[in-house]
Amino acid sequence: MKLRIERSPFYSRLKSIAVMFTSIILALALVAVIFYLYGVNPLIAYGKIFRGAFGSPYAWSETMVKAIPLLLCGLGLAVAFKAIIWNIGAEGQLLIGAIMATWIALSFPDIPSTLLIPLMFALGFLGGAIWGLIPGLLKAKLGVDEIITTLMMNYIADNLLKHLVYGPWKGSEEWGFPYTNKFSYSAQLPRIPGTRIHYPTLLIGLILTVSIYVLLMKSKWGYEIRVVGESREAARYAGISFTKIVLLVMVVSGGLAGLAGVGEVAGIQHRLRVGVSPGYGYTAIIVAWLGRLHPLGVLASSILFGGLMVGGDMIQVAMGLPFSVINIFNGLILLFIIGGEILIRYRVILTR
Amino acid sequence: MSVEFAVSAVRTTIKAGTPLLMGTLGEIYTERSGVLNLGVEGMMIMGAITAFSVTANTNDPWLGVVLAAMVGGVFSLIHAFTSITLRANQIVSGLALTMLGLGLSGLLGKPYVGMTIKRIKETQLPFIGDIPVLGPMLFRHDPLVYISMALVPFMWFILFKTKAGINIRSVGENPAAADSLGVNVFMTRYICVFVGGVLSGLAGAYLSVVYTPAWIEGMTAGRGWIVIALTIFSMWSPTRALMGAYLFGGVSAIQFNLQPLGVSVNILNMLPYIATVVALLVGTRETVRKRIGAPSALGLPYSREEK
Structure with missing residues (x-):
């Protein structure tokens, strides 16, 4: 046989x-x-993970808190992976988004919320997009492998963040912790009462789930992204610009990760600090893959992995x-x- | 610039470059056979925790090093199975291996955080170790450094001057043709992936029992990814890998020497990663210019039925 x-x-x-x-x-x-x-004991561990993640309304709310950045990063990565562009840099793009939002929040603490928050999101998107665009340009124009460059950009962003919070942005009220000062109230996102769910970011995530679906499945760009993903050769014969598609997917995926970073500093931490992301950008790779690069699949798997991260925190505390x-x-x-x-x-x- | 400074700079360069050299040599073999293994970081950290825990328990760092190499090799077989036998997506499989390695090592390493171990001592080579300046620069290191240096000509010779090397390269360039000439494509690829795993494990062992004799979670700090960039930079040649690895070691030496001048540590810590992007850029340009492409079948699974 x-x-x-x-x-x-x-x-x-x-x-x-x-x-x-x-x-x-x-x-x-x-x-x-x-x-x-x-x-x-695996049963006890899984029991704790499950209860911690989905066992009560509070557990669900914490799961959603973690699902928000995973959803935003995962949606963006789904777009990039669809074109077979391996953006492994969502983590760094998220951090740059957080840094940009912090910069705005600390520079203009007194302008009203209605102006400040949109500005933070806009700059966060821009920051993440630029961080993605650098490897994108290297890939499209010079053929430099994007897997390594996007990954290296993560380490560079991480060190930039550390430099800022240990150095020039170090908070005067923070007792030597690597934190910036707390944001003014107008730079803080509103939350669903009794939870940490910063609903503006969640709403952005849900709107983007639909928008990315439309982009990928119903638009000309989406068609071109899929063709490039299926076969570069076929795309070239069809007259689709590879450069355009690479830059497009890197801007979208970088920008979305940047938005996730804004949500974390403006909605959860209310300051920039070391450890602002426990690896959301890396987990989002699996979120995108498990969601089969389909926006609705990404939404579902972001909740699952949000739960796993909350449960993971639980067993870390409870079982060492x-x-x-x-x-x-x-x-x-x-x-x-x-x-x-x-x-x-x-x-x-x-x-x- | 004083002589002592030059000596210490070269020593730092070699020490920091050694794990990169080991990893790159391994990945060159893996990729030459047509398999892309992005799991270097995971195999390396598995090597690091194996070497550290074995040394902590047995007080024998050499046993730790040997077992680390074995664990690296065995770990790489997961990737070999998914990418060669199952013909699955090699990029995702490599990423998975890295995640798995980082996770497992974190779990296994928890009891060893903050522990100190017996480390491998430096050995001065006879005669040449006594040469002034050059002796302390090059010939007063720990044995693992010499092993990594010796591997360069050895692996170059096998790859370019022996039948086995021809087989490896032909499997990476045109597996169908190699197959029809009677080369066992699957076995060749499995062995090359295993060699990559062994050397990555060795690189990890170097980090945890020689370079920083300690266990720190995630202590490979992206070196596995730098290795993958260096593989491209080296244009899949062991001799160029030596150059690339020490170039990167030199970046670490610059880091150490700029720190006392008051340059921010975190800014300095960016240097190797920025250098990686630059090296990759240079390597890619040169590859295009000299028309030495990656192995043609790199990343592509092979099956007899679907050619």
Whole structure:
């Protein structure tokens, strides 16, 4: 008997969704084994994660708080990945968005909210977009691999942020912590009472979910993005400018990540600080992939991963497990998804 | 510029460049066989935690180093399986490997935070170690530095002067042709990915038992990604990898020497990452100019049925 893998003539959306769920379950099962080997009862750990993430109205609200940046970053990445442009730099683009918003908030504390908040979002988008545009230009004009440049831009942004909060922007009232001063009230986003959900950002995220859907599925640009993603060769014959598409997807994905950064400083922290993002930009890669690069899929998976991050915090506090456990889960889920995709597209045949 | 300063600058350069050199040599073999492994960061950090924990428990840093190399190799087989056997997306698989490595090492390393271990001592080479200036610069390092240096001509020779090297390169350039000539494409690729994993594990071990003898979560700090950039910069040649890695080591030396002058630490910490972007830019331009492209089949899975 020999094992052979052959292209399957059948491809269904149902199968693909089944693979998603199987991937999640397999990853959860494998992490359970790791918990067990580490001396932690997996049932108790998962119980805590689930209750912490979805067990009460408050838990749900915290899950939504984490889902907001994941949604914004994930939507942008879905656009980039659709064109097979590997923007791994959402984390850095988010941080630059946060830095830009902070700059505005600290420079103009006294202008009214109605002006200040939109200005912060606009500059945050711009900052993230520019941070994405740099690797985009290098890719489009000089053929420089975007995976590495976007990643390097993350480290550069992280160090820029640290430089600012330890140096020139260090708060006078912050007892030596690496924080800027607190934003004035007009630079703080309103929240749903009793929660930390900064609803303006959530609303932006939901509007963008629809807009990105329209962009990708119904517009000429979306068509061109998809063609470039399918085949660069075909795109060239169809007269689609590769440069234009690369710059477009980098501006959109960078800008959206920038908006997420604005939400974090203006809605949650009310200041810029080290650790403003616990890796939202990296987790968003999986959010986009698990959502099958479909805006509604991204919305669903951002809530799932928001919950996982909240649950991850829970077991960190309650069971002394490091936060990096979530990385194990993220890595496994990605491996299972790409492995599973093969099972959708191919079938395993036993031959003699 | 005093002699002592020059000596210390070169020493810093070599020390900082060594893990990059190890990783790049490995990734060159992996990519030469046609597999892109973006999981270097993950394999490296798995090597780092393995070496550190083994050393902490057995007091034998060499056992730690050997096991770290093995763990790096085994870890790389995950990527080999998904990308060679399953023919899945190599970019996503590599990213997954990095996440997995960072996560697992964080979990495994938790009890070792803040611990100190016995480190590998520097060994002065006989005779040449006594040469003034050059001796302390080049020949008074720990054995891992010498091993990494020796690997350069060794791996260059295998790649360009032996049958095995021809096989590796042909599998990376045109797997179908190699296959029809009787080269085992799958086995060759598996071995090359494994070699990449072993060397990444070794690089991680160097970081945690020699360079900064400590365990810090995420201590590879993007070096795995710098390695991938250096692989392009080196145009897939072991000798150019040596140059590239020490060039980057030099950036670290600049960092150390500018710090006392009052330049912000965080601004200085940006240097290696900015340098990576520049190196990649230079490497890409040169690759285009000299028409030495990446291995033609890089990142493409191979199957006999679908050519």
